[in-house]
Amino acid sequence: xQVETLRWRDGRLELIDQRRLPLEFEYVACADAVQTANxxxxxxxxxxxxIGCTAAYGxxxxxxxxxxxxxxxxxxxxxxxxxxxxxxxxxxxxxxxxIARMREVHAQTRNESTQTAAESLLxxxxxxxxxxxxxCRAIGRHGAPLIADGARIMTHCNAGALATAGHGTALGxxxxxxxxxxxxxxIANETRPYLQGARxxxxxxxxxxxxxxxxTDNMAGHLxxxxxxxxxxxxxxxxxxxGDAANKIGTYTLAVLAERHRIPFYVAAPLSSIDxxxxxxxxxxxxxxxxxEVTGFRGVRWAPEGVSVxxxxxxxxxxxxxxxxxxxxxxxxxxxxxxIRGLFGR
Amino acid sequence: xQVETLRWRDGRLELIDQRRLPLEFEYVACADAVQTANxxxxxxxxxxxxIGCTAAYGxxxxxxxxxxxxxxxxxxxxxxxxxxxxxxxxxxxxxxxxIARMREVHAQTRNESTQTAAESLLxxxxxxxxxxxxxCRAIGRHGAPLIADGARIMTHCNAGALATAGHGTALGxxxxxxxxxxxxxxIANETRPYLQGARxxxxxxxxxxxxxxxxTDNMAGHLxxxxxxxxxxxxxxxxxxxGDAANKIGTYTLAVLAERHRIPFYVAAPLSSIDxxxxxxxxxxxxxxxxxEVTGFRGVRWAPEGVSVxxxxxxxxxxxxxxxxxxxxxxxxxxxxxxIRGLFGR
Numbered sequence: 001x002q003v004e005t006l007r008w009r010d011g012r013l014e015l016i017d018q019r020r021l022p023l024e025f026e027y028v029a030c031a032d033a034v035q036t037a038n039x040x041x042x043x044x045x046x047x048x049x050x051i052g053c054t055a056a057y058g059x060x061x062x063x064x065x066x067x068x069x070x071x072x073x074x075x076x077x078x079x080x081x082x083x084x085x086x087x088x089x090x091x092x093x094x095x096x097x098x099i100a101r102m103r104e105v106h107a108q109t110r111n112e113s114t115q116t117a118a119e120s121l122l123x124x125x126x127x128x129x130x131x132x133x134x135x136c137r138a139i140g141r142h143g144a145p146l147i148a149d150g151a152r153i154m155t156h157c158n159a160g161a162l163a164t165a166g167h168g169t170a171l172g173x174x175x176x177x178x179x180x181x182x183x184x185x186x187i188a189n190e191t192r193p194y195l196q197g198a199r200x201x202x203x204x205x206x207x208x209x210x211x212x213x214x215x216t217d218n219m220a221g222h223l224x225x226x227x228x229x230x231x232x233x234x235x236x237x238x239x240x241x242x243g244d245a246a247n248k249i250g251t252y253t254l255a256v257l258a259e260r261h262r263i264p265f266y267v268a269a270p271l272s273s274i275d276x277x278x279x280x281x282x283x284x285x286x287x288x289x290x291x292x293e294v295t296g297f298r299g300v301r302w303a304p305e306g307v308s309v310x311x312x313x314x315x316x317x318x319x320x321x322x323x324x325x326x327x328x329x330x331x332x333x334x335x336x337x338x339x340i341r342g343l344f345g346r
Numbered sequence: 347x348q349v350e351t352l353r354w355r356d357g358r359l360e361l362i363d364q365r366r367l368p369l370e371f372e373y374v375a376c377a378d379a380v381q382t383a384n385x386x387x388x389x390x391x392x393x394x395x396x397i398g399c400t401a402a403y404g405x406x407x408x409x410x411x412x413x414x415x416x417x418x419x420x421x422x423x424x425x426x427x428x429x430x431x432x433x434x435x436x437x438x439x440x441x442x443x444x445i446a447r448m449r450e451v452h453a454q455t456r457n458e459s460t461q462t463a464a465e466s467l468l469x470x471x472x473x474x475x476x477x478x479x480x481x482c483r484a485i486g487r488h489g490a491p492l493i494a495d496g497a498r499i500m501t502h503c504n505a506g507a508l509a510t511a512g513h514g515t516a517l518g519x520x521x522x523x524x525x526x527x528x529x530x531x532x533i534a535n536e537t538r539p540y541l542q543g544a545r546x547x548x549x550x551x552x553x554x555x556x557x558x559x560x561x562t563d564n565m566a567g568h569l570x571x572x573x574x575x576x577x578x579x580x581x582x583x584x585x586x587x588x589g590d591a592a593n594k595i596g597t598y599t600l601a602v603l604a605e606r607h608r609i610p611f612y613v614a615a616p617l618s619s620i621d622x623x624x625x626x627x628x629x630x631x632x633x634x635x636x637x638x639e640v641t642g643f644r645g646v647r648w649a650p651e652g653v654s655v656x657x658x659x660x661x662x663x664x665x666x667x668x669x670x671x672x673x674x675x676x677x678x679x680x681x682x683x684x685x686i687r688g689l690f691g692r
Contacts, residue, residue, distance in 0.1 A: 022648075022649070022650035023648070187656075188653075189564075190538070190640070190649075191564070192536070192538060192562035192563065192564060193562050195648055198640075198641070198648055198649045199648050199649065199650075202649050202650050202653045203650040205653075206650050206651070206652040206653055211654065212653055212654065213653070213654040213655065213656055214640055214641065214649055214653045214654065214655050214656075215640065215655070215656050215657075216538035216539050216563070216595070216596075216640055216657075217538065217562070217563050217564040217596075218535070218537070218538060218563035218564070218595050218596025218599060219595055219596070219656060219657075219658060219661075220599065221596070221598045221599030221602060221661065222595060222598055222599075222658055222661035222662075223656070225598060225661065225662070249562070249564050249565055249568060250562075250563075250564025250565070250567070252567045252568055252571060253564060253566065253567030253568075253599060253603060256567060256602060256603055256606055257599060257602055260602055294536070294544075294560055294561065294562055295544070295560065297643070297646070297648070298646065298648075300643070300644065300646055302368075302369070302541055302544055302545050302643070302644075303368070303536075303544045303545065303548050303560055304368035304545075304548050304549040304552050305552070306552040307534075307548040307551075307552055307558055307559070307560045308557065308558065308559040308560065309559065309560050309561070310533075310559050310560075310561050310565060310569070311561075311562075311565075312565060312568055315565075315567065315568035315571065316568075316571070
């Protein structure tokens with residue numbers, strides 16, 4: 001089954017409601033940029049590449065609403081769309097990358113009719129969307145040779161089809177390894193507080209009959225200590241110019257454990273997740289999310305009243321702990337600033 | 347408020363039902379050894395010292411039931427009690443330590459009336475119970491000087507009043523530091539899957555107005571990386587002769603992170619948690635619990651059908667990662683076999 005994380009239907013953007021998975025599978029529609037920004041903020045859709053695609057369509061859907069309107073009104077609506085979408089979540093750089101590309105086309109079409117401009121913006125959103133699947137397949141192709149036959153692969157959060165336009169980044173590597181005939185199994189960390197591992201990665205793997213074992217996040221060290229993990233592959237929300245990688249909270253801990261146990265630790269991400277403007281990880285903003293995500297889940301509260309909460313959604317893994325960065329342009333070992341610059345030069 | 351984790355009332359053992367905390371506070375009664383073993387297995391009561399006290403009362407309550415019966419019947423009932431209680435959970439050594447002490451008294455009173463034997467067994471259970479609070483206070487007294495004024499203390503699971511007869515081991519150190527006038531704050535890891543940190547440690551700290559911040563287990567590395575943790579104090583379920591410590595799953599990961607960040611990592615536990623028969627951590631059995639604890643919580647399921655689960659309840663922290671072991675006999679730095687033997691010689 002090919003997961004269609006987002007799709008364009010009847011002039012609107014439709015997103016799988018990932019908050020309800022795996023219990024329910026349904027699409028929600030976004031008819032304007034504000035609805036799209038709200039869907040990103042509420043994590044109807046999540047995963048850096050998927051957020052980038054969604055933001056592009058969020059601009060496109062707003063442009064469609066005002067296609068045929070006067071230029072001033074069109075430009076003002078688009079400017080508002082850029083702003084609300086950019087304010088939806090702070091860490092995944094693909095969001096800003098996609099918005100910047102849409103801004104460019106908006107600027108290039110300023111002498112065209114608003115109808116034509118809207119068409120060009122939709123065409124670019126479709127292109128970003130279509131490119132993303134190809135990019136994930138290339139990541140998978142480059143990453144698959146790093147996975148040994150029989151490997152027990154740990155992954156964190158969901159860097160799967162649901163986090164992208166399809167196929168996935170970390171799970172793209174896993175899918176491609178399986179497609180290459182390797183007998184692999186996956187250990188999925190549940191990934192509190194939002195449980196993307198338990199809900200989304202486990203669901204994707206079950207759908208594809210890839211053997212998957214679910215564990216709580218705090219079991220990773222024990223499993224590595226017991227030699228039950230051969231390799232770790234995760235995604236990234238933003239990679240700094242020096243190779244430091246922001247990814248879902250808990251990723252840094254896995255990298256520290258992997259180093260101690262000499263387990264290869266790979267980050268799989270498209271070039272659109274690389275932020276050359278961030279010199280290193282300390283420049284990457286870490287989103288702090290709502291306390292209610294930690295005090296319970298889906299309206300069930302288990303923590304007592306009166307407790308404070310910290311809820312950073314991401315952490316930074318220093319480049320020195322990353323065995324290799326798997327991109328659509330190939331794999332770079334022990335990423336550093338010079339190699340990362342090289343990716344863009346090819 | 348003094349938490350009375352277990353109490354003897356009207357000839358029965360009563361336990362706070364820790365499964366329902368913090369939403370509900372109620373006692374459940376155990377009228378025989380089987381009910382007591384079931385309460386331990388179902389985690390109505392948990393925490394190594396509390397399990398030891400509970401098992402002692404579980405023998406005592408069975409003895410009371412058969413007080414006045416013929417000796418053969420009494421002995422057979424007691425033998426059954428020892429067996430079902432010993433089979434309730436495998437890792438906490440305090441369980442076996444308490445049962446061994448009860449067995450001794452049973453043997454010593456074999457020429458007495460069953461009435462007298464039952465009274466002696468109850469007296470020992472009461473003594474184990476009473477001693478435990480004093481032991482925890484001694485642990486607190488020895489541990490408090492290790493906590494600096496203003497310290498931000500991370501703890502895992504619940505090694506508190508609820509895990510003991512009162513005061514707690516790790517939380518005993520924290521309480522004693524606070525009582526010594528230190529302005530401290532606690533960072534409690536929620537401790538999936540059973541959420542003892544979110545439910546029990548957070549509740550104990552809120553009750554006592556000790557500032558507490560709840561985080562998910564996978565946030566620990568990030569907080570250490572950001573220099574937001576000054577010291578870590580945890581309990582133990584069993585300590586091997588060489589100082590390796592079994593404790594709630596996730597403890598090993600914290601110790602690895604603490605070493606990287608040069609954060610002192612203390613284990614607080616009574617001598618009854620030390621198992622001289624286990625040469626090192628590899629000899630300690632690790633309980634594997636039910637998959638349903640990982641696929642959801644309290645009947646709410648969020649993982650898809652078809653997923654496998656691993657659910658080890660404990661892990662082993664090598665002695666080399668332990669800054670100090672805090673016992674009722676004092677603190678030993680960098681515990682090893684010789685120092686641990688020394689604790690019993692004093």
